[in-house]
Amino acid sequence: MQYDEKRLTRIVATDCGSTTTKAILIEWIDGEFRQTIRGEAPTTVEAPLNDVTKGVINATQELEELARLKYHNPNIKFMENGEFVIPRKGDVGVDAYVSTSSAGGGLQMMVTGVVASMTGESAERAALGAGAIVMDLIASNDKRMNHEKIERIRELRPDMILMAGGEDGGTVKHVVEMAELVASADPKPRLGSGYKLPVIYAGNKDAREEIVKTLGEKVDLIITDNIRPKLEIENLLPAREKIHNLFMEHVMKQAPGYNKLMEWTVGPEHEQVPIMPTPAAVGNIMQAIAKEENIEVVGVDIGGATTDIFSVFTKDFIFNRTVSANLGLSYSISNVLASAGLENIMRWVPFDIDESELRNMIKNKMIRPTTIPSLLEELVLEQAIAKEALRLAFEQHKSFASSLKGMQKQRDISEAFSQSVSGETIVNMMTLDLLVGSGGVLSHAPRRNQTVMMLIDAFLPEGITRLSVDSIFMMPHLGVLSEISTKAATEVFRKDCMIYLGTCVAPVGKGKIGKPALYAKLELPDGSVFEEDIPFGEMRLIPCEIGQVAKATLKTHSGLILDADRKKELTVDLHGGKVGIVLDTRGRKPFVLPADKNERISALKKWMKALNAYPEHILS
Missing domain, CATH: 3.10.20 (Ubiquitin-like (UB roll))
Known part of the structure; x- marks a missing residue:
């Protein structure tokens, strides 16, 4: 309402x-x-x-x-x-x-399907769209032995399980086998011992009777419409609604204090306003931005336990969301080290540090998650770890988005198949208009210039991309507020939530260090002119305030390109921001850091100085 x-x-x-x-x-x-x-x-x-x-x-x-x-x-x-x-x-x-x-880790789910890449993936999309973390996907063809699957279900203790599989009217054998695995595991919920684990069945309707016989006594079984009623149709909405309702009725009520919190949430007419999972709320706002401004958007929310990536691409505003459940900067910070490796983290650090010192810092952050860096060196290290967490999460997002075509109620799977065959992701950095950062490490960086550097290094935007940050991590609040007042949510979003940091210009292609890469002439609002033939491997920061626009003439050298049409020359308006306009000639596809440690540290210091990211003494 x-x-x-x-x-x-x-x-x-x-x-x-x-x-x-x-x-x-x-x-x-x-x-x-x-x-x-x-x-x-x-x-x-x-x-x-x-x-x-x-x-x-x-x-x-x-x-x-x-x-x-x-x-x-x-x-x-x-x-x-x-x-x-x-x-x-x-x-x-x-x-x-x-x-x-x-x-408490948000909404944690397991999903099951008959074929991992089909009904299993559909179930995963339904769960992700409802704001869940998908802990594991279990399928008939996932190559694990049955006892391993049973052990896995027992071990993970999810908040609920979503079961899919089979088209309506097809064989019931494999779906029932999955139900028997769940029954054998006799799973217990993560929170609360006095209730049965919710299991949503959204598979072949002809198997419902057998599913009830197999699972009816052991779990709290909820039956809803088939996620994949036909091979070429995907129907996610009924399952997503059931997930959200169960999250409210079962999971939240079992978490300490949530039943009281649920009674508190209230609108002007004393009606209850449902609590939303944070990721679902952020997704609401991301889609609203894209549709209202007719742009392509990538957003990230990096938290203590998880990193969520949201994207809206193509003229159809296809929305994708992924959760990297093991990539965060407090509870999951050790997982970032394990996933990225020490070498990848240290490649962003412009000084020598003992490995044991870095490991100690990471472990301390994990066991004391509310602490913030007290030394400048610790801040640089934490932001280096953040770059790797963001990079890994975005790689996962791009691979997941390659074969899915959005969260519509019904979806033509033939389009998804054509993409899976080609292996192309629908995430196109060359057509991306806006990159939005949120989460403590991005929203609360001591200098906004550091936020710009983290976003550019982690996401490697291509062509011309506006950068922004959620000022105080307000997007979740506005996402749930939009349920009772879209006007309030959108007005606050524009006026107080988004801080436009500036625009990044990054030509795509290879070049030789020191050779001319980008001629840039910028006519700035104050009447001054920036003009330079920038060598390959450099960064430049041109001050240009929020609300101001620079008239730019851009020309590339050595085959570098500036947009999706492979243009090498553009006359374009570049929007300013809190930080300004960044010209990045370090190359894309590939972006390569110097292999030699001393050369790399020298390059990092040069780029950090160019962006005014850190105080001078740490870069000397």
Whole structure:
């Protein structure tokens, strides 16, 4: 249900992350919605407090105190007797409270299918679209022995299982075999011992009777429409709706304090506003940006436990989401080291460091997830690890997006097959218009220039790409807010959430270090002109403020190209930002760092100086 500004003049929104609970206040001021105050506190879903609402109360109390200071009004009170004050009474209370959550690791699922690359992959897309982390995909043809599959189900203890397989009217044998595996495993839920594990069956409708016989007594079985009713049709929406409902009814109620939190979320008419998984909320906003501005977008949310990548590509606004469940910067930071390798992390560090020192820093971050770097060297290391986490997550996203054609209710699979055969991803960096970063390491970097460097090094944008960052990691709040007021969510998004960092110009192709790569002439709004024939292997930063535009003439050398039409010469408007316009002639496809350690460190320092990313003394 949507409400207008007459019913919504003050809204509190929280996002309960795996490490931190973030609260924001949104108010109707001078004819528009604006985000005015923010507060945060450690998330309290784990021992010793075991109650997520404690963190929400702490973050909201900070909002209250700051609001009283801002408005010189000691009567402002958002919570009273452990509940949000609704409706407003004069200057007291709020009109609505909404929340998202990924605390406790978010929604963790397993999916099963008959053929991994078909019904299994469809089940995985349905789960990802509902905001879940897919812990494993088990299929009849995945080459594991049955006892290994059973052991895997027992070991992972997911929040729920989604079972798919078989087209309607087809054979039931393989689907029933998968159900027998689940029954043999007798899986127990991760949270809560007093209820059965929810299992959604979205496979061949002819097998339903056998599925009920096999699983009915052992699990909480929910039956819904077949995800793949015919080989050429994919029908994800019914399964996604069941996942979301079960997440609310079962999983969240079992997590410490969530049943209380669910009672708190409320709209202007005292109706409950469902808590959304954080990734689903971010996905809402990403799709809204793309459709409203008619652009192609890639967004990333890097957290403590997971890294989510969202993309919207092609004229049909095809939306994809992937979750890298083992790539994060606190709980999962050791997994980043294991996945990327020490060498790949150290290639971004412009100084020597002992391996044991790096490992100690990583382990300390894992066991003390709320700490932040206290030394500049630690900051550089953490941002190097972030680059690798982002790079790996994006590689996973591109490979997953290669054979899927979006999250529509019905989808023509023949298109997906044509892509799988060619092996091409629909993620095209040359046509990408906007790259959006969010998550603590990107949103809270001490210098926005560091955020620009992390985004460019990790994603390697091609051609001309605008860069932006979620100012205070507000996208989840706005995603769930859009459920009751799209107007409030979009206004706050434009005015307060997005900080445009600038534009990256990166010619694609190979070149020789030191040889001319890009002639650039930029006429800047202040009347000055930047003009240079930039050698290959360099970076330049040209200051140009948010809202300003530089008239640019660009010409490449040595076969380098500037856009999807393979043009080598462009006259184009380049948008400024908080950091400015970056000209990156380090090459793409491939992008190669110097193999020699001393040369690499020298190059890193040169690029960091060019972008003004760190204080001078660390780069000397």
